[in-house]
Amino acid sequence: MASLGELERAVMDLLWAGQEAATANTLRDQLARTSAAQGGSGHEGKELAVTTVLTVLSRLEKKGLVERERGTRPHRYQAVSSRADHTAELMHEVLGSAPDREAVLARFIGSVSEGEAETLRKLLGQP
Amino acid sequence: MASLGELERAVMDLLWAGQEAATANTLRDQLARTSAAQGGSGHEGKELAVTTVLTVLSRLEKKGLVERERGTRPHRYQAVSSRADHTAELMHEVLGSAPDREAVLARFIGSVSEGEAETLRKLLGQP
DNA sequence: TTTAACTTCTACGATCCGTAGAAGAACTGC
DNA sequence: GCAGTTCTTCTACGGATCGTAGAAGTTAAA
Secondary structure, rough: OOOOOOOHHHHHHHHHOHHHOOOOOHHHHHHHHHOOOHHHHOOOOOOOOOHHHHHHHHHHHOOOOOEOOOOOOOOOOEEEEOOOHHHHHHHHHHHOOOHHHHHHHHHHOOOOHHHHHHHHHHHHHOO | OOOOOOOHHHHHHHHHHHOOOOOOOHHHHHHHHHOOOOOOOOOOOOOOOOHHHHHHHHHHHHHHOOEEEOOOOOOEEEEOOHHHHHHHHHHHHHHOOOOOHHHHHHHHOOOHHHHHHHHHHHHHHOO
């Protein structure tokens, strides 16, 4: 139950990019600008209705990806976890469904760049 | 475009498990047996119509996960790549969409079991 | 207290997936 | 060669998810 739609993903990207919690209106404007100019993948320069953004935010909330402050008047929304955390979690999810985890890891490592391999070695440290 | 439905996944699991290419009928029977007894997740003991299996196989073929021998009379189907390869590819796909790959890897490594960390060290070898 | 901003409810069309019947194509035994 | 059987393709429907947004209800501001 982890897959996101195109607009849902665009919204998450904005929430992950900004450090502050955002309102639906802010997000709507950012979506309108994010953005024809950028190489943004898909959801660019659309003038969306605010209700559209609110619906998407509600769905993201139900999925546990977003939380909102209900206290403030324009509710403020923010990502529950960082993009890196979320992505890493997704990777574990994908990996977890395999009965041959070690084989998967082997293939995975096999096609990682040398730079990243180096990073991984550092992260793994000594036994 | 990588996510699979429940039945699609069950079929892939069978194709990945068996080493030989299988026919729709074989798969149908295996699906009927794979199986109430097993802890199979979801798609168990259903008596499916063969056309149902064929439809699913066609969809998997369109997605590039399965290929079929059209020459033989009952067409024979097999997975294009091993489960491990496919899963590793999926992991790369998930990772690839992130601008902060190293951060993701860090989180990922952070929540890997010690046994797997050991495996990873071996796989990475020396610089 | 009227109005403006904001949220919730409801809904519709598109796509995807599980499911399968109907119709068409090919093989097999006579 | 023909009839019956087997197999494939085409078409379709119902449920779920997602993009999209109007209508109605609620709260804050003037």
